[in-house]
Amino acid sequence: MTREQAVAELARQWRTAVSDTGFVPMPQRDLERLLTGLLERLMAAIVAEPFDGAAAAAVGADLVRANLTDPRVMARTSGALAPLAEAMAPHRARVVTALGELARGYTVELLATRARHQEMLHAAMADARQAAEVRFRVLFDNAAVAIGICDTGGQVVDANPALAAMLGLPVPRLRGLPVSELVHPDDHAEIRARVFDELLTTGSGTVRLELRYARPDRTGGWAEWAITLVPATGGRSAYLLVVGEDTTQRRALQAELSRQARHDPLTGLPNRRRLVETVAEIIADAGPDDRIGLGFIDLDGFKGVNDTYGHGVGDRLLAAVAPRLAAHTAEAMLARVGGDEFVVLFPPPCDAARVAAVTRTLLDALTEPIPVDDLKLTISACIGAVVTPVADADAEQLLDAADAGLYRAKAAGPNRWVLHNHDITARAILPGPR
Structure with missing residues (x-):
């Protein structure tokens, strides 16, 4: 082709x-x-x-x-x-x-x-307050954004087709419904505090908030709402003008972009950025006696695979190695931090025995040949591990400590692991499985 x-x-x-x-x-x-x-x-x-x-x-x-x-x-x-x-x-x-x-x-x-549409809508609505009801009705019914009118008791008085489509209910069924039935239960407290306490108590103004909306089919979503209290005038009671924009897709896109920024596209594992963030979160919550474990993993002979078979085979080898390692790190976090390097993070509670047991298991996991295309490739690894107090530590320094142990393990030969203190004083250099 x-x-x-x-x-x-x-x-x-x-x-x-x-x-x-x-x-x-x-x-x-x-x-x-x-x-x-x-x-x-x-x-x-x-x-x-x-x-x-x-x-x-x-x-x-x-x-x-x-x-x-x-x-x-x-x-x-x-x-x-x-x-x-x-x-x-x-x-x-x-x-x-x-x-x-x-x-x-x-x-x-x-x-x-x-935003342009919403600006146009607000400008048009300012004119509509002084124009004939029929002109407002045309705008109300044909606006692309969701618009609703509620009384100060929290019941829907009217809704336009865009709001009805968002909420999955026809306009006649929306009229008379309590607003609470259209908002996710977990957001009831916020809308009560911001709108029915704060806004109505103040007597004027607009509040802006992002809430989850509910649909009869249980799909629901998120929307940004601008809720304005229109004061009573000319014998007309005060009412709430609600203008909404569905943000479900934007939130999903932001979540996906965040996921892509924090995950390795080749293996799907967390990347170094996500690893550092996780270590920082543990440090922030750590008690004085909490300890974590970090294992820096480097594949032996990976450069030779790339040189012999090409980078495509090397990539597929890494993609196959990742699930083998992940299968033995169920209670830890496995990340790919670059090239053929992986890191295992053991959250608190952690001790040397736990790290040593998992480290040996990880080396064992690579003893069987790994099928890649029509090849069966044999690969081993060196692992530098550290068990260290985590309170008031620095995430990057902890990673550097584990990385230092990796170089000590590699210096001892392939298929080795080393466990050392945070001050990089080696405690053991032990061979992996033969």
Whole structure:
């Protein structure tokens, strides 16, 4: 298959994935042509020197500008473009980064678009208060953002179609419902305190808060709400004007970007950043007698595998080694910190016996050959371990201590492990299984 054919096929799959997400404002042929152009731009950005994530972010922004704004578009785009990681294997890391930048650009542009719409809505509503009721009704019914009107007792007086669609209930059924039935039970206390205590007591103003909403089908989601108390005037009772924007997709995208930033794309394990964060969290909560264990793992002869069979085989070997090690670290955290280096974190309570037992098990786990493609590769490891008090420690210094033990283990020969104090005074250098 030529490159042009491969791009066309991937664009077709992308078009199929997003074509049924809400209202797609163009014919299928035009949609596929648009996505083909965006795909070409994304691939060009991945191989460009120097790499510039802004080009990938611009692709995400153009999806929004093409009115592909259904909450499912970004998730399906991520799935449809996942094959790029294999198709552009030499640039695998860039592919992951580019897809993350695409999602970021999409989110930023979507939020900016929604903000513009919301600004337009607030401006229009200011005019509508002085205009005829019919004009307000047209705006209310056709606004893209969710709008509701509640009385000061907390019952829904009216809702527009966008709010009804968000909550999964028709407008007639929403009227008269208590607001508490539309909000997740865990958020009842916040809405009571911020709205029915703070806002109504003050007598005017707007509160902004992000709450979970409930739907009859139990799916629910998150939304940002601006709740304004409109004072009584001209014989009309005071009421609450509620304007909402669904943030479920944004939160999911932020969570995914956070996950990508803290996990190794090759093995799926936590990366060094996540490891340091976890150690810092343990330090913050540690008591004076709490101890942790850290084991720095380095594969013996991994460079030879890369030199002999190529980096693709080396990557697949690392991907196969990771679950073998993880199977023996159920009560600890296994992270890949770079190259062929892994770290095991033993949270409190921890002692030398526990670390030593697991360390031996990890070396044993690598004794059997590892199948990679049509090869069976034999690999061993050296492990430097440390058991140390953790209160008032520094996360990076603890990792450095374990790393120092790794170099002592490697100096003793392959398939070794060393357990040492935090002051890097060795306590034992023992051979692994033969």
